[in-house]
Amino acid sequence: MTEPKPILRTHGLRREFVTAKPLFGAAQVVRAVDGVDLEIAEGETFAIVGESGCGKSTLARLLVRLIAPTGGEVWYGGTNIADLDEGAMRALRRELQFIFQDPFSSLNPRMSVGALIEEPLGAHGIGTSQERKARVAELLTRVGLRPDHADRYPHEFSGGQRQRIGIARALASGPKVVIGDEPVSALDVSIQAQVVNILEDLKEEFGLTLVIIAHDLAVIRHMADRVAVMYLGEIVETGTADALFARPRHPYTEALLAAIPIARTGARRASAHIEGDLPNPIAPPSGCRFHTRCRYATEICRTDHPRLTGSGAGQVACHHSDTLALTGLADADTDRPAAAKARFALYRDAQARKAKETTEP
Numbered sequence: 076m077t078e079p080k081p082i083l084r085t086h087g088l089r090r091e092f093v094t095a096k097p098l099f100g101a102a103q104v105v106r107a108v109d110g111v112d113l114e115i116a117e118g119e120t121f122a123i124v125g126e127s128g129c130g131k132s133t134l135a136r137l138l139v140r141l142i143a144p145t146g147g148e149v150w151y152g153g154t155n156i157a158d159l160d161e162g163a164m165r166a167l168r169r170e171l172q173f174i175f176q177d178p179f180s181s182l183n184p185r186m187s188v189g190a191l192i193e194e195p196l197g198a199h200g201i202g203t204s205q206e207r208k209a210r211v212a213e214l215l216t217r218v219g220l221r222p223d224h225a226d227r228y229p230h231e232f233s234g235g236q237r238q239r240i241g242i243a244r245a246l247a248s249g250p251k252v253v254i255g256d257e258p259v260s261a262l263d264v265s266i267q268a269q270v271v272n273i274l275e276d277l278k279e280e281f282g283l284t285l286v287i288i289a290h291d292l293a294v295i296r297h298m299a300d301r302v303a304v305m306y307l308g309e310i311v312e313t314g315t316a317d318a319l320f321a322r323p324r325h326p327y328t329e330a331l332l333a334a335i336p337i338a339r340t341g342a343r344r345a346s347a348h349i350e351g352d353l354p355n356p357i358a359p360p361s362g363c364r365f366h367t368r369c370r371y372a373t374e375i376c377r378t379d380h381p382r383l384t385g386s387g388a389g390q391v392a393c394h395h396s397d398t399l400a401l402t403g404l405a406d407a408d409t410d411r412p413a414a415a416k417a418r419f420a421l422y423r424d425a426q427a428r429k430a431k432e433t434t435e436p
């Protein structure tokens with residue numbers, strides 16, 4: 076089998092933020108993304124996971140140049156978009172789209188739904204006015220809304236419906252890559268499954284590459300082909316979703332999996348929970364950044380910074396990954412993902428029934 080082509084590649088990608096200068100002392104530097112090497116294959120669903128504050132959103136924004144990096148490269152096909160100026164980037168933006176987390180603040184309340192979805196088409200000079208209107212109607216239908224919704228305004232819709240509008244807007248220009256920054260985390264659990272399914276269906280239909288930022292591992296277990304785990308600005312493990320969930324190789328991944336509550340009881344697997352808070356990214360720990368919270372840490376972890384090693388199929392940055400036998404989600408332990416899968420399957424069945432009812436007299 077031939078390896079899928081990478082559509083997005085980063086090399087040594089970095090983004091620093093300078094904090095506001097305090098009254099006393101100097102401004103400080105947050106290394107939000109600190110030397111990230113990633114390869115995202117064409118057509119896959121790639122997930123980036125990690126605790127709040129580890130740099131996921133910053134990385135997502137860098138991947139489509141919503142913000143500029145302070146160092147490193149982002150290759151989209153044969154173009155390093157890290158080096159492009161705004162004008163050149165504008166043309167590429169048609170192919171690289173973003174779905175925001177919060178469907179309440181990401182849609183301009185003064186624009187009608189039709190104008191919101193049509194805007195990227197106009198910006199890229201796609202189609203005549205009539206063709207654009209037809210495309211808006213088609214996209215609204217595709218995301219489960221009605222063409223006449225084009226005349227309404229965002230405040231007239233629920234959170235789930237607004238996120239569908241955000242998805243229609245992201246898809247309007249015919250992108251190749253869509254990045255969703257926590258695209259369902261602001262929604263009710265019952266609505267999340269619908270939006271996830273819409274994203275998955277549209278991914279297949281439009282042949283998209285999907286990059287999903289999420290902290291809900293059940294959503295990721297359901298959607299992702301491959302996963303990258305992020306900790307304090309760095310990628311500490313990558314792998315196929317199946318392998319990473321069943322056999323984590325980094326203690327941080329093991330701890331994230333252990334934090335998934337068991338659905339029936341709500342209990343947490345106590346064995347490998349993460350202790351303490353995320354250290355301050357202004358002064359990350361020396362050596363392995365996770366050593367301050369790692370139950371397997373030894374002296375070398377305190378002093379020597381492990382590099383990410385391995386092939387595209389699976390990489391890990393841990394001094395002890397070859398000798399540790401870490402606990403993943405065993406079949407009997409996968410209640411949460413299984414429950415999520417069942418939830419999604421139920422929704423699909425209901426949708427199929429509904430479609431049948433509406434097409435059959």
Ligand SMILES: Nc1ncnc2c1ncn2[C@@H]1O[C@H](COP(=O)(O)OP(=O)(O)OP(=O)(O)O)[C@@H](O)[C@H]1O
Nearest residue numbers: 092094105107126127128129130131132133134356
């Ligand atoms: N504009 C900014 N100015 C200063 N610091 C920033 C800025 N944006 C992000 N940071 C800092 O960079 C680090 C990474 O933030 P980021 O939002 O990328 O993390 P995250 O993993 O997406 O978290 P969350 O899930 O809470 O959004 C954090 O310490 C954050 O405070």
